[in-house]
Amino acid sequence: MTAIVAETPVVTEVSVARGYRFELVKLLSQWRVRLLVVACWLAPAVFVAVVSRQASLPVDTLFGRWMHATGWAGPLVLLGFSGSWALPLLTSLVAGDVFASEDRLGTWRHLLVAVRSPRRIFVAKALASLTVILLLVVGLVVSSAISGIAVVGNRPLIGLDGHVLSASDAAGKVVLAWACALAPTLALAAIGLLGSVALGRSPMGLLLPALVALAMQIVQMLPVPVAVRLALPGYGFISWNGLFTGPAQLKPMLIGVVVSLAWAVAATALAYHLFVRRDFTNPAHDGSGRRAIVVGALPLAILFGITTLVVAPATGATGSGIEQDKVQRALATEFAHLYRLQTTQLNRPGVTEQQLQTSAACTKGGDQVAARGPGNDWRCVVSWHVPGVAAAGSAIYQLDINPVGRYVADGDGPKEVNGYFLVRTPAGDEPNPLWQFDGSVELLPSTP
Amino acid sequence: MDTPLAVRARGIRQCFGDVVALDGVELTVPAGQVHGLVGPNGAGKTTLLGLLLGLAVADSGTLEILGTPVGRALAVPEGVAGFVDGPGLYPSLTARQNLAALASLRGAPALGIDDVLEQVGLTDVADDRTRGFSLGMRQRLGLAAALLTKPRLLILDEPSNGLDPAGKHHVYGVLTRLAAEGTAVILSSHRMDDVEALCSEVTILSTGRVAFSGPLAELAGENDELGYRIVTSDPRAARTVAGGTAGVRIVDEHDVLVIAATVPVLDVLVKRLVQADIAVRELAPVVSPLEAAFLALTEPTDLEISR
Numbered sequence: 001m002t003a004i005v006a007e008t009p010v011v012t013e014v015s016v017a018r019g020y021r022f023e024l025v026k027l028l029s030q031w032r033v034r035l036l037v038v039a040c041w042l043a044p045a046v047f048v049a050v051v052s053r054q055a056s057l058p059v060d061t062l063f064g065r066w067m068h069a070t071g072w073a074g075p076l077v078l079l080g081f082s083g084s085w086a087l088p089l090l091t092s093l094v095a096g097d098v099f100a101s102e103d104r105l106g107t108w109r110h111l112l113v114a115v116r117s118p119r120r121i122f123v124a125k126a127l128a129s130l131t132v133i134l135l136l137v138v139g140l141v142v143s144s145a146i147s148g149i150a151v152v153g154n155r156p157l158i159g160l161d162g163h164v165l166s167a168s169d170a171a172g173k174v175v176l177a178w179a180c181a182l183a184p185t186l187a188l189a190a191i192g193l194l195g196s197v198a199l200g201r202s203p204m205g206l207l208l209p210a211l212v213a214l215a216m217q218i219v220q221m222l223p224v225p226v227a228v229r230l231a232l233p234g235y236g237f238i239s240w241n242g243l244f245t246g247p248a249q250l251k252p253m254l255i256g257v258v259v260s261l262a263w264a265v266a267a268t269a270l271a272y273h274l275f276v277r278r279d280f281t282n283p284a285h286d287g288s289g290r291r292a293i294v295v296g297a298l299p300l301a302i303l304f305g306i307t308t309l310v311v312a313p314a315t316g317a318t319g320s321g322i323e324q325d326k327v328q329r330a331l332a333t334e335f336a337h338l339y340r341l342q343t344t345q346l347n348r349p350g351v352t353e354q355q356l357q358t359s360a361a362c363t364k365g366g367d368q369v370a371a372r373g374p375g376n377d378w379r380c381v382v383s384w385h386v387p388g389v390a391a392a393g394s395a396i397y398q399l400d401i402n403p404v405g406r407y408v409a410d411g412d413g414p415k416e417v418n419g420y421f422l423v424r425t426p427a428g429d430e431p432n433p434l435w436q437f438d439g440s441v442e443l444l445p446s447t448p
Numbered sequence: 449m450d451t452p453l454a455v456r457a458r459g460i461r462q463c464f465g466d467v468v469a470l471d472g473v474e475l476t477v478p479a480g481q482v483h484g485l486v487g488p489n490g491a492g493k494t495t496l497l498g499l500l501l502g503l504a505v506a507d508s509g510t511l512e513i514l515g516t517p518v519g520r521a522l523a524v525p526e527g528v529a530g531f532v533d534g535p536g537l538y539p540s541l542t543a544r545q546n547l548a549a550l551a552s553l554r555g556a557p558a559l560g561i562d563d564v565l566e567q568v569g570l571t572d573v574a575d576d577r578t579r580g581f582s583l584g585m586r587q588r589l590g591l592a593a594a595l596l597t598k599p600r601l602l603i604l605d606e607p608s609n610g611l612d613p614a615g616k617h618h619v620y621g622v623l624t625r626l627a628a629e630g631t632a633v634i635l636s637s638h639r640m641d642d643v644e645a646l647c648s649e650v651t652i653l654s655t656g657r658v659a660f661s662g663p664l665a666e667l668a669g670e671n672d673e674l675g676y677r678i679v680t681s682d683p684r685a686a687r688t689v690a691g692g693t694a695g696v697r698i699v700d701e702h703d704v705l706v707i708a709a710t711v712p713v714l715d716v717l718v719k720r721l722v723q724a725d726i727a728v729r730e731l732a733p734v735v736s737p738l739e740a741a742f743l744a745l746t747e748p749t750d751l752e753i754s755r
Contacts (some may be wrong), residue, residue, distance in 0.1 A: 014553055022553040027539040110536020110593075113501050113529070116522040282504060430680055 002419055008173050014115045020043075020131075020411075021122030024093055027098070027132050036093060037132075040139035045147035048074035052151045062241065062406065065431065066364045070155040071148030072170040076155055079177055087185045088213030089134050095129040095192030095208040099275070103201040108280050118276045126193055126268065134182075141178045145171075158433065159244040160168030160335030160440040161330065166440050170205040177240035182237030183260035188213055190267035191300075195206070196279075198292030223374060223403055226443045227312035231304055232262040249442045251315065259307055266303050270296050290351050305391045317381035321443030322401055324362055324371035327378060330441045331397065331409060332360040333352040341419070346423045351387060362399070376400035380405075393417065395434075405441040451478040452515070452602045454632030455500060460509035464496055469495040471504070471537030471656040477634055477649075479600070482627045484643035485636040486738075487653035488746050493605075493636040496653070500524070500603050500634065514600055530634075535590020539579035542590050543570055546578060548568075550593050564592040569618040581608030582712040591619060595626075595660045602626060608642045620646060638740045640739040650738065652745050659745040667741045675734035676714060678705045679725035689724050706734060 027033050051058060051067055052074065058064035061080045066073040088105075095166025100319035102108050115121050141405055157170035165173065189208040195208030216234030230252060239256030242249025274295060311317065336358040343351055362380040364371040371378075383392045411418040411434055418434040451527040461468070470492045477483045478553050499511060502524030511518045516525040535549040540615050547561045565574050568588040573581070576588065587607055594602055602623075608616055623633050623646055637643050643650055644664060649734050660667060680686040686705050690696050695713035700706035709717065721728055737741070 014555070017554060018553050025552075026538055026541070026547050027546075029538070031540065031546070096615055104538070106534065107536035109498070109501070109503055109532055111520060112503060113531075114550060116502070118522075352593065422744065 005149070011392055013117065014120065015325055016120050016127070019115055020127050022056065023098070023124045023128035024131060026101075027094070027322050030194060032093060033132060036090060037139065038092070039142050040092055040136040044074075044078050044140050044144035047076050048144045048147040049151045052078075057438070062160075062264070065436070066158055067148075068152065068431070069155045070147070070167070070169070070170065070317075071150070072155075072157045072174050074148030074152070075141055075144040075330070076177065078140060079181055079240070082084055082140060083181055083184070084213075084217060086140070087137070087181065087237070088188055088210045089207040091133060091185060091188040091192045092206055094132050096187040096196050096209050098125045098129040098193065099196035100199070100201050100205050112280055118278070118280075119272075122272050122275050126271075126342050129193070130186075130189060131201070137178065137310065139183065141175070145174065147427040151214065156340065157244075158338075159246060160241060160334075161245040162334040162339075162341065162433070162437065163246045164341060173243045177243055180240040180243070180257055181237055183197070183257040183264070184233045185265035185395065186262040187233035187236070187267065190264040190271065194267045194271040194274075194296050197275045198296045208388075214250050215315045220404055221402070223320055225319060226317035227308050227315070227442070229404065230311045230315070230317070231259060231307035232254050233263040235404075236364060240407075241406065242442070245442075247443075251444050252442070255311060255315070256390065261309075262299065262303065262307065267296075270299055277360070277397040316445045320373045320375050320403065322405060323405075323442050324364075326369075326405075326441050327362050327399065327401065328360040330407075331362065331380050331382060332358045332437045333397070334409075334437065335360070335395075335397075336384070337436070338437060339384065339417070345423055346429060347426060355387050356384045358382060360397075374401045374403040379408075382411075382413075391427060401441060405443045406437065407439050407441060409439060449465065451496055453477065453512070454481075454514055455634065456510075456512040456604060457499075458510045459498075460496070460506045462492075462504070462506050462513060463716065468656050469497075473509070473653070473656070473658055475651060475658070475661065477601075477632050479632050480630045480686055481649060481750070482623060482633040482635070482647045482648035484650040485634060485653065486557045486638070486640070486650060486742055487636075487659075491653040491656075491746070492656040493653055494532050497530075497603050497605050497634070497636060498550070501528060501530060501532060503532070506712075511729050521738070527597075527600035528603065528604075529597045529599035529601075530587055531594065532588050532603070533607040534605070534609075535586055537578045537586055537589060537593075539577060542577050542580075543576050544574045547593055551596055554597065556596065560596055565594040567595060567622050568616070569591045569615065583693055584612055584615045587611060588615055588618065591622060595622070599626075599634045600631055602631055606729075607635055608637060609640060612751065616642075616746065640736050640742065644736060644738050652742060654746040660741065662739060667738055671709050672740070673708050674737060674740055675699060675706060675708050677732050677734050678707065678728065679722075679730035680705065680721065680727065685724060686726050688719060689720050689726065691746035693720055697745070 011350050053109060057075060057325060061077050063073040067077060102111060112286050154167045156167055157165045159165050191207040191212050194207040199205030213234060216232045219232060220234055220238065221228060236256035237388050239253040242253045274292060311390040336353040336356045338355065339356060340351060360380045360382045362371060362378055364375060366378045378401055380397045380399060381394055382397060383394045385392050395418055397409045397411045398409045399409050400408040418432060421432055422429040423432045453476060455475055455477040457473060458472040460470050460472040473496060498512065499506055502518065502535050503684065505521045514527055518524055532540065541549060543565065544561055551561065565571050568591050570585065570588055573585065576587065587609055591607060607619055624661050627633055629644050639672060649662065649663050649669065652659040677716065683703055683705060689696065690698055690705060690707055693716060695709055697708040698716055699708055718728060
């Protein structure tokens with residue numbers, strides 16, 4: 001004789017906190033993740049220490065030419081490199097594999113029986129991968145900053161418009177710049193989660209954030225309209241440049257952060273949608289195939305379209321955003337700031353920007369083309385007045401402006417101003433700030 | 449006295465698209481029973497085990513586990529443990545870390561880890577990463593993980609796969625003890641010797657339907673003719689005795705005598721051999737009764753083949 005058990009056993013739910021801890025243990029036990037943690041906490045320090053002691057500096061990278069001058073240039077050089085390569089790769093290796101690894105190991109059923117909720121599994125995995133990514137990013141910042149300060153020193157930093165930021169101001173802006181870069185990093189991490197869920201154990205899932213980042217970099221290098229540029233989360237890796245001008249170019253930076261966060265939320269929601277609808281009874285599941293592409297990629301493409309349509313009228317941005325008057329204004333302002341810096345270096349009588357009355361007259365392509373848009377054929381004549389001297393000084397600068405508004409100005413003028421690469425200061429020879437310098441043209445019409 | 453039921457399934461039907469994986473399956477497993485689930489590949493064993501673990505919910509039918517009706521996926525009550533398609537282990541963790549992480553996930557103290565590792569015979573490799581574990585070791589660790597939860601219903605899919613004799617001894621010992629303590633164990637296996645050694649009842653699935661369910665003794669009907677292999681002290685004389693026994697059909701007669709007979713006829717033959725002063729050194733079925741029944745119940749008939 002048999003009978004049904006009378007008591008009703010209670011189903012104990014596994015909390016997200018426990019699931020998070022479980023996922024974190026699994027992630028941190030992987031040699032690949034451990035290697036990344038060690039690399040992110042040590043490699044930047046070694047890089048900054050080695051580069052800061054070399055005679056030749058990475059002048060192609062923003063702030064690279066100031067690595068001998070201040071320890072705060074190191075974290076910014078690293079941020080420029082990380083936005084292009086390191087952060088997309090880190091998100092690929094962590095978030096891009098966090099779901100696919102369970103497919104590879106065949107552990108989904110085990111995990112589901114233990115946790116009993118795909119929702120909580122998703123949240124725990126997303127939080128754990130986010131934690132590891134944050135740990136890696138913090139490692140990059142802390143390691144490069146400590147190394148820079150220890151090797152070069154806690155000294156003022158020259159901004160992208162030539163003005164001098166005090167050491168404490170530079171420190172705050174370095175932290176803020178990395179915080180801004182977190183937004184596009186989160187967007188790539190979310191795309192990694194989406195790829196990991198949608199494409200299963202396929203290597204494409206793992207590579208997705210890196211591929212998307214590469215595609216967005218390529219778009220940023222093309223002469224596309226500003227609205228398109230700002231509507232991509234990849235712009236968040238560039239927009240922090242605006243923090244280092246005075247006044248700071250906050251509008252493009254905020255747009256970059258908001259767009260990146262919108263992508264992060266959308267991609268995470270899509271990944272969640274696909275994950276909770278997955279059939280876990282099928283052990284041969286290997287991604288959701290065509291449906292995943294439609295459900296995953298299409299909404300993001302629509303988001304991109306909508307963002308472009310919103311950004312264009314909201315900002316009044318048209319064309320490339322690089323126009324003659326903006327270039328002239330940016331160059332004149334920066335020249336004036338750097339002239340003052342050079343004056344201080346050379347112990348000359350003090351002078352203010354107002355006294356200098358600096359102006360710039362720029363043409364592009366020798367007047368053969370309209371003076372707008374990126375290119376290395378910008379030629380500018382900078383003029384200034386020194387108090388007590390009747391004749392105006394002038395120098396010619398060749399500008400190479402890239403599509404995101406960054407430029408390198410290479411000057412030729414009076415030998416006392418920019419005739420030599422080095423200037424002789426009481427403290428010894430130092431790089432001439434007016435010989436060659438980096439700057440930034442704001443792509444949007446105005447800064448609030 | 450009433451025996452509580454660990455599993456009560458009625459009319460379970462489960463389809464994957466056009467494929468009917470389970471069709472009207474009935475299963476009754478009382479507490480404290482080791483129940484075998486056998487069937488050819490694609491018979492629906494793993495699907496049924498998945499339903500019992502709560503990985504999916506049946507399209508129709510009723511399922512009660514440990515007295516609780518199960519109406520949706522992942523809603524099986526506490527006390528159900530096990531694995532299908534092999535245990536889920538993380539190769540970057542050691543055996544102990546795998547169990548500790550699982551215990552932590554469930555909010556259980558990690559006190560019993562050493563004990564369950566000892567039960568399955570993995571104490572010596574407790575601190576080795578499971579990346580290098582053999583299939584048998586993985587199976588045993590999977591069993592240990594299930595034991596950590598102190599299950600009242602244990603679901604195991606091919607638990608003896610890859611086990612060496614020592615491993616099999618450990619697993620058999622654990623399952624037998626669990627059953628004695630009141631835990632119901634449902635295991636699927638392709639190895640009939642495992643099922644015969646461990647299970648008191650068996651369910652045979654064929655193309656998603658129950659072909660047989662009940663005690664093993666009922667499966668091997670006394671009046672069914674089976675093949676037996678008989679080793680004696682005098683094979684020639686034994687052949688003569690067997691040939692003269694009504695109901696015995698001689699299949700092979702070289703050094704080892706192979707006959708076909710029912711159990712009562714076999715009894716008569718053994719008596720006559722002994723009376724003829726022939727020592728019976730070995731007597732064993734050529735194919736185990738369970739395997740014979742399995743083949744008879746699951747192999748397609750000539751009629752089905754001709755269709």
